Amino acid sequence: MSTILCTRNITVDFDGFKAIQELNFQMKQGEVHFLIGPNGAGKTTLLDVICGKVKPVQGEVLFKETIDLTNKQEHEIVRYGVGRKFQAPAIFVGLTVFENLELSMKQNRGLLSTLRAKLTDGERAVIGKQLAMINLEDRANDKASSLSHGQKQWLEIGMLLMQEPELLLLDEPVAGMTQTETEKTGKLIQEIAKSRSVLVVDHDMDFVRKFSDRVTVMHEGKILCEGTITEVQEDSRVAEVYLGRRKEAVC
Numbered sequence: 001m002s003t004i005l006c007t008r009n010i011t012v013d014f015d016g017f018k019a020i021q022e023l024n025f026q027m028k029q030g031e032v033h034f035l036i037g038p039n040g041a042g043k044t045t046l047l048d049v050i051c052g053k054v055k056p057v058q059g060e061v062l063f064k065e066t067i068d069l070t071n072k073q074e075h076e077i078v079r080y081g082v083g084r085k086f087q088a089p090a091i092f093v094g095l096t097v098f099e100n101l102e103l104s105m106k107q108n109r110g111l112l113s114t115l116r117a118k119l120t121d122g123e124r125a126v127i128g129k130q131l132a133m134i135n136l137e138d139r140a141n142d143k144a145s146s147l148s149h150g151q152k153q154w155l156e157i158g159m160l161l162m163q164e165p166e167l168l169l170l171d172e173p174v175a176g177m178t179q180t181e182t183e184k185t186g187k188l189i190q191e192i193a194k195s196r197s198v199l200v201v202d203h204d205m206d207f208v209r210k211f212s213d214r215v216t217v218m219h220e221g222k223i224l225c226e227g228t229i230t231e232v233q234e235d236s237r238v239a240e241v242y243l244g245r246r247k248e249a250v251c
């Protein structure tokens, strides 16, 4: 498997505080890779660096081994094939589920002209396929505002997928979800990873256990250890950094 993403010696400095320190991280193509670690470990900051929201003071981020994302703007990074989902869903609640997906497909037109333009059969089929993937086929014509919390998250994932990213970054995608929604989200991520790579930040250890291919544990801006979830859980350093904070999380 080739490497989809690799960071070399990344350091992020927030006014003298190093949120990430000389970090060398890599993930393989087609992997569901989880980033875990105690609060403040630097997980979200790493996603911010990959998507161009935060610029490191040193190091580089290589996408598909050759594209250096470090000096690219956020919108360019999206075009290169990196999609980022933030914790709060960024959907248009006044539009239908179908329209939200339609809008995501046609970024080069304005909002009104996109909604007035006639879709081709091919485009309808693409949206239909996406609706099935995110389990919202029967909600296509409902306003996004009427969806449950979990369904809104899936809709946003569907919107990101309309851009055909090769790497999808998900920040705590199951936060606030019911057990059933969490389970469906895990299955959706596994389905996505059949054709793309997915990097997920999450605290829900049952979720990580069930759906990760590989796990990286971060602590104080560095990588503490990496491996399968079983390997990571057996590492005494991991138990140590969680002690007194979320001991139960690694047991």
Ligand SMILES: Nc1ncnc2c1ncn2[C@@H]1O[C@H](COP(=O)(O)OP(=O)(O)OP(=O)(O)O)[C@@H](O)[C@H]1O
Pocket (backbone or CB within 6 Å): 014, 017, 019, 037, 038, 039, 040, 041, 042, 043, 044, 045, 046
């Ligand atoms: N814009 C910023 N300015 C200053 N400090 C920041 C900024 N963003 C993050 N930090 C600090 O950097 C550290 C890493 O934050 P980050 O959000 O990446 O951690 P995290 O591992 O995602 O934590 P959590 O699990 O709580 O979300 C924290 O100490 C945080 O307070």
